[in-house]
Amino acid sequence: MSTKQKVALITGTSQGIGLAIAEAFLEQGYLVVGCGQRPLSAIDSSSFEKNYPNQYFYRQCNMCNLEEIEQLVNYTQEAFGRLDAVVSNAGKNVFSGVDCSLEDWNKNFDLNLRSHWCLAKASRHALTVSKGVFLVMTSNHAFNSLPGCAPYSISKHALVGLVQSMTLDWGRDFRTVGIAPGFIDTEGNQDWFDSHDDPEAIRNKTIAQHPVGYIGKPQDVAELCLFLADKASFIAGTTIVIDGGRSTVMADE
Numbered sequence: 001m002s003t004k005q006k007v008a009l010i011t012g013t014s015q016g017i018g019l020a021i022a023e024a025f026l027e028q029g030y031l032v033v034g035c036g037q038r039p040l041s042a043i044d045s046s047s048f049e050k051n052y053p054n055q056y057f058y059r060q061c062n063m064c065n066l067e068e069i070e071q072l073v074n075y076t077q078e079a080f081g082r083l084d085a086v087v088s089n090a091g092k093n094v095f096s097g098v099d100c101s102l103e104d105w106n107k108n109f110d111l112n113l114r115s116h117w118c119l120a121k122a123s124r125h126a127l128t129v130s131k132g133v134f135l136v137m138t139s140n141h142a143f144n145s146l147p148g149c150a151p152y153s154i155s156k157h158a159l160v161g162l163v164q165s166m167t168l169d170w171g172r173d174f175r176t177v178g179i180a181p182g183f184i185d186t187e188g189n190q191d192w193f194d195s196h197d198d199p200e201a202i203r204n205k206t207i208a209q210h211p212v213g214y215i216g217k218p219q220d221v222a223e224l225c226l227f228l229a230d231k232a233s234f235i236a237g238t239t240i241v242i243d244g245g246r247s248t249v250m251a252d253e
Helices: 016-029 046-051 064-079 102-130 152-172 185-193 200-210 219-230
Strands: 006-013 031-036 056-060 085-088 131-136 175-181 239-242
Touching: 006 064, 006 102, 016 031, 016 046, 016 185, 016 200, 016 219, 016 239, 031 064, 056 064, 064 102, 085 102, 085 219, 102 131, 102 152, 131 152, 131 219, 131 239, 152 175, 152 239, 175 219
Parallel strands: 006 031, 006 085, 031 056, 085 131, 131 175, 175 239
Antiparallel strands: none
């Protein structure tokens, strides 16, 4: 099958930021292939099926498995005949500190670094044909982190280098841009609030640490992704921080 519609491949779409990115691209008229570790039966995609019939296609995929990554890209090309944008969004917090176990170190780098590189290599040819864009989801931890946030912060820092290297080596074929969100109000962050004795107090303290006076929404990141895909043809090789000014703060108290 070949389509005139633009096609986006977005990883980690079962919840949070990835789900919002998928919806933003769907609203813009893209055909979207999404993926996550959970099977379709375990996620709520009813709104997509209702609002975007025959436009959203979900595949279960382990982004630490090279064969599954290649199958995901091959499915997209075979099903639609093109690939215009990849949002490499899959990732997970691994906050163990520098003195982490080898298991945590490997688990972190397999998902938070290696998977992005593998997806980039697998989708390189299709993006070259379309002169498309590869968006890498990193984090503001790539630039300024906190105690105990390694090895996550280390892999996110490495993704900045991946964005630069892809642009240096492949920049004439397609664009690569990094996106570094700060504190975004997702299910995972709510779990962090709820882990405290007074979740509301911690939420208010977190909000106060942001110069803009609020914390981000998944839709904020989604809109940036869509802009970079459709309206930013001269942006490449850089990583854009989207954190409400949080990284400008020298000290909280």
